Amino acid sequence: MKRLITxxxxxxxxxxxxxxxxxxxxxxxxxTYGMLDRAGQDxxxxxxxLSMLTITSGGSAANSAACAGLLGVATTFMGLAGEDRYGQxxxxxxEKTSVTISNAPVxxxxxxxxxxxxxxxxxxxxxxxxxxxxxxxxxxxxNEAIAQSEWLLLEGYFLTGSEENRLALHRAIEIARTTSxxxxxxxxxxxxxxxxxxxxxxQILPKxxxxxxxxxxxxxxxxxxxxxxxxLKLSQLVxxxxxxxxxxxxxxxxxxxxxxxxxxxxxITAIDSTGAGDAFAGAFLAGLAQDLPAKAAARGAAxxxxxxxxxxxSRVPLNAKELxxxxxxxx
Numbered sequence: 001m002k003r004l005i006t007x008x009x010x011x012x013x014x015x016x017x018x019x020x021x022x023x024x025x026x027x028x029x030x031x032t033y034g035m036l037d038r039a040g041q042d043x044x045x046x047x048x049x050l051s052m053l054t055i056t057s058g059g060s061a062a063n064s065a066a067c068a069g070l071l072g073v074a075t076t077f078m079g080l081a082g083e084d085r086y087g088q089x090x091x092x093x094x095e096k097t098s099v100t101i102s103n104a105p106v107x108x109x110x111x112x113x114x115x116x117x118x119x120x121x122x123x124x125x126x127x128x129x130x131x132x133x134x135x136x137x138x139x140x141x142x143n144e145a146i147a148q149s150e151w152l153l154l155e156g157y158f159l160t161g162s163e164e165n166r167l168a169l170h171r172a173i174e175i176a177r178t179t180s181x182x183x184x185x186x187x188x189x190x191x192x193x194x195x196x197x198x199x200x201x202x203q204i205l206p207k208x209x210x211x212x213x214x215x216x217x218x219x220x221x222x223x224x225x226x227x228x229x230x231x232l233k234l235s236q237l238v239x240x241x242x243x244x245x246x247x248x249x250x251x252x253x254x255x256x257x258x259x260x261x262x263x264x265x266x267x268i269t270a271i272d273s274t275g276a277g278d279a280f281a282g283a284f285l286a287g288l289a290q291d292l293p294a295k296a297a298a299r300g301a302a303x304x305x306x307x308x309x310x311x312x313x314s315r316v317p318l319n320a321k322e323l324x325x326x327x328x329x330x331x
Contacts, residue, residue, distance in 0.1 A: 002073070002074070002149075002150040002289040002290070003073070003074045003075065003076065003145070003148060003149040003150060003151075003289070004065070004068050004073050004074070004075045004076070004149060004150065004151045004153065004285055004286065004289055005075070005076040005077075005078065005142070005145050005146055005149040005151070005152050005153070005181075006061040006062065006064060006065040006075070006076070006077050006078065006152075006153040006154075006155075007061060007078045007079065007141075007152070007153070007154050007155065007158060007168070007169065007172055008059045008060060008061030008062040008064075008065070008077065008078070008079045008155050008157075008158075009059050009060075009062075009079055009112050009130055009133035009134075009136075009155075009157055009158070009161060009165075010059055010062060010079045010080065010081035010087070010090050010111055010112055010133055011057070011058040011059035011060075011062065011090075011111075011112045011113065011114050011128070011133070012055060012056070012057055012058065012086040012089055012090055012111055012112070012113050012114070013055070013056050013057070013058035013113075013114050013116055013314060014045065014053060014054075014055055014113055014114065014115045014116065015053065015054040015055070015056065015116050015118060016048045016049070016052055016053050016054075016115065016116065016117050016118065017049075017052040017118050018048060018049065018052065018117050018118065018119060019119065019120070020119050020120075022047065022048070022117060023117060023119070023125055025047065026044060026047070028117070028125050028127070029125070030119060030123050030125055031123045031124065031125060032125055032126075033126045033127075033128070033189060033191065034126070034127050034128070035127070035128055035129070035130070036115075036127045036128065036129050037129065038110060038129055038131070040127075040129075041113060041115060041127060041128075041129040044115055044127060045115060048115075048117075055086075055089065056093075056314070056315065057089060057090045057093040057094070057315060058114060058275070058314045058315070059079070059112070060155040060157060060186055060188055060278050061077075061153050061154065061155040061186060061278070061281075062077060062079065062090075062094075063275050063278035063279065063282065063314050063315050063316075064153055064186070064278045064279070064281045064282030064285070065077045065094075065097075065099050065153070065282060066093070066094065066097040066099060066282070066315050066316065067097075067278070067279050067281075067282030067283050067286065067304060067315070067316045067320060068099075068282045068283070068285060068286040068289070069094075069097035069098045069099040070097050070098075070316060070318065070320040070321055071282075071283060071286040071287075071290075071320060071321050071324055072286075072290070072321060073285075073286040073289045073290065074100075075097075075098075075099045075100065076099070076100045076101075076102055076142065076145045076149065077094065077099050077100065077101050077102065078102045078103060078136075078140065078141060078142055078145075079101075079103060079133060079136060080103050080106055080109065080132045080133050080135060080136045080140060081103075081105055081106070081109070081111045081112075081132065081133070082105060082106050082107075082108070082109030082110050082111040082131060082132045083105040083106065083107050083108070083109060084109070084110060084111055086110075086111035086112075086113055087105050087106075087109070087111040088105075090111060091105065093315075096318065102140075102142035102145060103136075103140055103142075106132045106135075109131065109132035110129075110131040110132055111131050111132065111133075112128070112129060112130045112131040112132070112133040112134075113128070113129055113131065114126055114127070114128040114129075115127050115128075116274070124274060130161055130162075133161065133165075134161050134162040134164070134165060135162070135164060136158075136161075136164060136165055136168055137164040137165075137167065137168050138164075138167055138168045138171040140168065141168060141171060141172055141175070143175055146172060146175045146176055146179065146181055147175065147178075147179035147181065149181050150181065150182060150289055151181065151182050151183075151184055151285050151288070151289065152172060152173075152176045152181050152182070152183050152184070153184045153185075153186065153281065153282075153285060154169055154172065154173070154183065154184070154185045154186070154208075155185075155186045155188050156185065156186060156187045156188030156189065156192040156193070156196070156200075157188045157189065157192060159192055159195070159196045159199065159200075160191070160192050160195050160196065170203070170204075173204070173207050173208070177207060182209040182210070183207065183208040183209050183210070184208065184209065184210040184211070184212065184240075184281070184285060185204065185205075185208050185210070185211055185212070186212045186213075186277065186278070186281050187200075187211065187212065187213040187214070187217040187218075187221070189217075190216060190217060190220055193217055193220045193221055194220070197220075197221065200221065201221070201237070205237045205238055206237070208238060209238070209239055209240050210238065210239075210240035210241070210242070210254070210285075211234065211237075211238045211240070211241050211242070212242045212244070212277060212280070212281045212284075213234070213241075213242075213243055213244075214243070214244045214245075214246075214277055215227050215230070215243060215244065215245045215246065218230035218231065218234055218243050221234065222234060227243070227245065227251075230243070231243050231251055231253075235253050235258075240253065240254045240255070241253045241254075242254075242280065242281070242284060242298075244276070244277050244280060244305075246263070247263050247265055248262070248263060249261045249262040249263040249302055250263075250280065250298060250301075250302065252294060252295075252298050254294040255294065257294060257295075259294075259295060259298070261295070261298040261299060261301075261302050262302070263302055263305070263306060264302055264303050264305075264306035264327070265306070274308075274314045275308045275314025275315060276305040276306075276308045276309050277305070278308075278314065279301070279304045279305045279307070279308045279315075279316050280301040280302065280304070280305040281301075282301075282304075282316075283297070283300050283301035283303075283304045283305075283316075283320075283324060284297045284298060284300075284301040285297075286324075287300055287301065287324075287328070292328065296328045297328075299327050299328060299330065300323075300324040300325075300327045300328045302327070303323050303324060303326070303327035304316050304320055304323060304324055304327075307320070307323055
C-alpha cells in the first residue's frame with residue numbers, strides 16, 4: 001500500500017471574531033502573522049470574548065495529512081503535541097481521519113496554538129505559539145515510516161520554528177533521498193521565505209520532487225515581477241511544481257506536463273481562505289498515491305480547496321472523499 005508521511009507542527013486554531021479595537025489594544029497590524037511566547041498568547045486569549053471563540057485543529061502539513069487520510073490514503077503524521085486539552089483535541093480529530101500519529105503526547109507539554117483574530121472585514125490577524133512542537137528533533141523522526149512511504153510532505157514552517165526543527169527537516173530529507181521516498185515541500189508563508197531564502201534555494205529545492213507555493217510565495221522566492229516568470233524560474237529549480245493563484249486556481253507542472261486547473265468558484269460562497277493550500281497539497285498527493293493522473297488529482301484537490309474556503313475551519317469536511325470523487329469524475 002502506498003503511503004504518505006508528513007512532518008508538521010501540531011497546531012490548534014483558536015478562532016475569535018472581534019472588532020478592530022482589540023487589535024489596536026495589542027498594537028497588532030491587521031492581516032499580519034507573528035509569534036508570541038506562552039504568556040503573551042495567554043494574555044491575548046484572556047482579552048477575547050469567549051462567546052465569540054471557536055477551537056479547531058490546524059497546522060499546515062497536519063491539515064494536508066488529515067485530507068489525505070479522509071481520502072483513503074495510509075497517512076502518518078510526525079509532530080509533538082502535549083497532553084493538555086489542546087493536544088487531546090488534536091489527537092481526537094486526527095482519529096476521525098484514520099491518520100497514524102508517530103509521536104506520543106508529551107507529558108506536561110503545551111500544544112501549539114494559533115490565535116486568529118477575525119475582524120468584521122473577514123481579515124485574519126494571527127499570533128502563534130509553537131509550544132512543545134518547537135522541541136521536535138531528529139530523534140523524534142519515524143525513520144522506518146519515512147522509508148516505507150511513497151511521499152514525504154514537509155512544511156516550510158519547520159525551518160523557522162527552532163534549530164532542532166530545522167535540523168530535523170534536513171535529516172528527514174536525507175532519509176527520504178536514501179530510501180527513494182519522494183519529497184514534497186509546502187513553502188508555508190512569506191516570512192519563512194524571507195528568513196530562509198538562500199537555504200531554500202541552495203539546500204532544499206534541489207533535493208525535492210514537488211513544491212507547493214502560492215503566487216506571492218513564488219514571486220518572493222524567485223525575485224520575479226510576474227507569475228509567469230516566477231513559475232518558469234521555479235520550474236527550472238524543481239521537477240514538480242504546484243503554484244496556487246487564488247480564485248484563478250492553480251498552475252501545475254508534473255512529470256513534464258504543464259496545465260492550469262481552474263478553481264471551483266461557482267461551487268461555493270467564499271468565507272475564509274486559510275487552509276485551502278493545505279487541502280490542495282494533501283488531496284493532490286493523495287490522488288498521486290492512488291495512481292490518478294496529475295490532472296485528475298489536481299481537479300479533486302481544487303474542489304477540496306474550495307470546500308475549505310467555504311467554511312471557518314482550515315481542515316477539509318468529513319465528506320471530503322465524496323467531493324473529491326465527484327470532481328475527479330468530471331476530469
